[in-house]
Amino acid sequence: MKKKNGPRPLLLKILPFLIIAAAIVFLHQTVSIGEQSDTVSGEGAEEVTVDSISSLASNIGDQLEATATPTPTPTPTPTPTPTPEPVDEALLLRQTLDDISTHDMAGYLSEMPAEDSDIVSTATEIYTYEQMAKDIYFLSQRYPGLFFTNILGTTVDGRAIYEVIIGNPASTHHVLIQYSIHAREYINTLLAMCQLEDYLKNMTAGALYGEKAYPDLFSDICIHMIPCSNPDGMTISQLGAEGLRTQEAKDTLQACYEFDVASGRAGDFDTYCRRFKANANGVDLNKNFDVGWDIYAGGPTQPSYEGYHGTAAASEPETQAILSVTETYPVIVVISYHSEGDIIFWNYELEDEQLLAFNQQLADNLAMITGYTKRISKKYNASLSGGCSDYYVWEEGRIALTIETGQDTCPIRINVFPNIWRDNQYVLPMLASLYG
Numbered sequence: 383m384k385k386k387n388g389p390r391p392l393l394l395k396i397l398p399f400l401i402i403a404a405a406i407v408f409l410h411q412t413v414s415i416g417e418q419s420d421t422v423s424g425e426g427a428e429e430v431t432v433d434s435i436s437s438l439a440s441n442i443g444d445q446l447e448a449t450a451t452p453t454p455t456p457t458p459t460p461t462p463t464p465t466p467e468p469v470d471e472a473l474l475l476r477q478t479l480d481d482i483s484t485h486d487m488a489g490y491l492s493e494m495p496a497e498d499s500d501i502v503s504t505a506t507e508i509y510t511y512e513q514m515a516k517d518i519y520f521l522s523q524r525y526p527g528l529f530f531t532n533i534l535g536t537t538v539d540g541r542a543i544y545e546v547i548i549g550n551p552a553s554t555h556h557v558l559i560q561y562s563i564h565a566r567e568y569i570n571t572l573l574a575m576c577q578l579e580d581y582l583k584n585m586t587a588g589a590l591y592g593e594k595a596y597p598d599l600f601s602d603i604c605i606h607m608i609p610c611s612n613p614d615g616m617t618i619s620q621l622g623a624e625g626l627r628t629q630e631a632k633d634t635l636q637a638c639y640e641f642d643v644a645s646g647r648a649g650d651f652d653t654y655c656r657r658f659k660a661n662a663n664g665v666d667l668n669k670n671f672d673v674g675w676d677i678y679a680g681g682p683t684q685p686s687y688e689g690y691h692g693t694a695a696a697s698e699p700e701t702q703a704i705l706s707v708t709e710t711y712p713v714i715v716v717i718s719y720h721s722e723g724d725i726i727f728w729n730y731e732l733e734d735e736q737l738l739a740f741n742q743q744l745a746d747n748l749a750m751i752t753g754y755t756k757r758i759s760k761k762y763n764a765s766l767s768g769g770c771s772d773y774y775v776w777e778e779g780r781i782a783l784t785i786e787t788g789q790d791t792c793p794i795r796i797n798v799f800p801n802i803w804r805d806n807q808y809v810l811p812m813l814a815s816l817y818g
């Protein structure tokens with residue numbers, strides 16, 4: 383089965399054929415690779431088979447200590463803390479700082495859009511953390527029982543890191559997608575929420591993707607979405623220092639600014655905040671993963687708006703939140719959404735041929751439905767390491783890659799969003815057809 387070559391936005395129109403093609407691929411239980419690889423020779427490349435994907439899944443499953451898949455708590459049931467349990471410091475912090483995750487969400491119901499309108503609005507220039515939290519609640523009210531939410535951790539400025547779980551949590555095929563790990567790339571949080579609402583609408587309507595109805599399509603896959611992996615940083619980029627709650631975070635931001643001005647890396651303060659990529663500790667979260675962390679010499683050695691890798695690998699609560707998902711579930715695939723460029727970074731110069739073939743299979747399918755350009759990401763090195771995708775392919779042997787959305791300068795303007803949506807609307811159902 384040869385695949386189409388190159389970026390072709392119009393490919394969305396021939397999506398049904400692609401699905402049929404994917405079905406044929408699976409019927410034959412084989413995908414011939416190497417046909418259109420950017421660097422990988424067809425010779426010596428292994429075949430990707432359903433059996434080998436299952437074996438990868440089973441290997442990953444074996445690595446996990448937990449044998450049973452934990453059942454997530456349905457939204458929005460608040461769990462009362464039993465008295466003998468240890469104190470939940472993160473919850474206490476959120477309560478002290480009045481984070482929206484501690485509020486009685488029913489109090490916001492008057493803001494919920496009418497039944498004939500979408501809940502997630504693409505009309506405003508910035509889509510905030512608070513709006514995301516409200517919309518997750520509103521969606522749980524409109525589509526009860528169709529998805530689950532979980533709070534993976536709390537940031538230093540007291541924001542909850544939300545996880546949304548769709549599909550079938552009891553499935554052995556788990557996929558993790560994290561969005562907006564870089565603060566100024568917050569347009570992808572809006573994308574995540576639109577993908578979620580689109581999924582819920584299609585599940586309810588029993589809509590078809592190719593020849594399969596959504597409930598069937600998602601019956602043997604579970605997708606974990608982290609719509610905002612860096613809520614503090616996103617708030618800095620959207621609202622500036624005034625968006626921060628703790629004096630500690632404000633002081634850190636000021637110290638980052640002074641350091642970056644002294645290093646010639648910053649101009650005026652407002653622009654500096656808008657262009658912020660790090661978290662509220664001034665750590666670039668996509669340099670904080672434990673892959674080549676020790677050898678990194680590509681950025682500043684103290685907190686900054688970008689490039690600082692932290693005091694230790696996985697030192698940051700946001701990094702730990704992402705890792706907690708793959709520690710809990712047998713995740714086969716990890717996708718990281720970034721901006722900008724309309725690019726799919728894959729390959730990572732993997733030496734494991736089977737994993738490289740899996741990586742290429744996903745990159746090819748994503749390139750087909752998004753129309754984005756595939757580009758080789760090099761193996762991590764001293765100037766570029768600590769990345770999320772690099773960590774998962776190199777250190778954990780999972781399929782992982784990075785999607786860079788949008789043709790604009792970050793933060794990407796809302797008038798570019800329709801293009802991002804057009805290109806990424808079918809990513810979730812494509813993943814379900816590929817791995818479900």
Ligand SMILES: [Zn+2]
Nearest residue numbers: 564567720721
């Ligand atoms: Zn990024």
